[in-house]
Amino acid sequence: MVRLWVPKVRESSADEQLELQRKAKGKRPYYFSNPDVDKLLSMIMALTGELAIARDRIDTLERVAAAKKLFSSEDIENFELDAKALEARAGRHKQLLREVNRIIIGELEDLEGADEEDYSAVVEQVESDDR
């Protein structure tokens, strides 16, 4: 990735979006015996933040709709989904869950294909390919 940030004054041009420095200078401390736990926690909090933003937006949507007399939160609560809608929704849930748990499912698939070769064997294979 090209870092556009430079630590001194320069001319800005309209067609170039500046990127601010996003990492503070200074070594980042980690707290758990395995720093990956810190990293995961940081990702989870970022995701929680994005979830909160999405829910806030839905909340705003409902409030705007109510203020404009389009529909109320109560209309949402009382809205009955038909079988087709429920099916579509369940499909989306499953897709989302497969995405989130991709790494676990992937390992299972590896296990299933027991005849799958070790990765280093594949490297060896392509490297020694002298056709």
Added chain:
Amino acid sequence: MSGPYVEQNAHIVLPKTDHDELSRQHFVRSFKEHIVESLHPGLKLAYEKRAKPKYLAKHQHEPNTIQEVADAMKPDQHYQAWSSLLRTSQEMMWSSTQIPVERAITDLAATSTNQMTLGSLSLNPELKIPDYHTAVDIHCQPGGYHTEYIEGDVAQGAIYDRAVYLYAMGQMGSNNADMGDSTVAWLRQTHPEFTPTRILDMGCAVGHSTLPYANGYPEAEVHAIDVAAPMLRYAHARASAMGSTIHFSQQNAEHTEFEEGSFDLVVSHILLHETSSAAIKNVIKECFRLLRPGGWMLHVETPPYEGMEPFDKFLFDWDSENNNEPFWRKSHQLDLKGLARDAGFSREILQIMVPSAFQETQRTNTFQGGDFGGGGVWFVYGCQK
């Protein structure tokens, strides 16, 4: 958190946010409140029930120093989780305030330039940004106070203004002015006869604490200095937008260009702990030089460690290693009296706790790492010349 939800005063140079950007910032504030209310109390519990007994069994004595409490607490899972989340909240705070600034950086510079109507601004591009400022990015603000991206840049100031509000969770009031407000209230109450005509605020950043002096002493000429140009540009625009006449200049508080004996009141707010062993001596000496006889030097800080329980010292010290505050530990254990005496001050040295002006109305005690002193009070160190 009790009391009404305090949102920041939306002055004209405060960066605009769209719906989701604002929501992202409010989430960070909620996250910080969650850490304070739900996770912080568990630290003492984890220490008493888990960390201290383990330490005691191993060493046959209780932890007595910051290092010994650290040895006891750092392996504790609750301390690890709390620290990890607090650090993450700090990073999310900067990120959430950077996003709207990054997208509007050119407009912000233009708006600020147009807004610089009252007071004055004097920048010195030749000024050396001190090493204690550039060694690491203070408070983990990426780029620190001084980084400039474009001509006439205010980005670091604009980011800082909003981040301080989020950091304080609104507990410094809608203008982030609690340190200045509290000190002015104390000064007016305890020294009603003192009417300064010339005031200097050292290390003013965006002027959060400067404006209260202009409001509290409307007859006085108020000056404010900082080493960082983006802070000063933004500070000038912000002060103007809020109707305050303040003279900002880019200077180092260790050695200013002002004349000897030219001020009645020289103040700073959480400046001293951002300096160094040599710099803090120079700053106090400079205060002495700048004051006329009878004038006051007042530095607002978080309380020194002296008299605190080892566990409290340890928690209070968190920022030293975890929030890019390299001088925090040393600065909270200095001989402040000796420092003032060496600079020439001979009257009684003031080291007092001043009640928060904001808490008078609605502030509740909050505490995250070390910053903001446990809530409710500010430590004021000073002397009359």
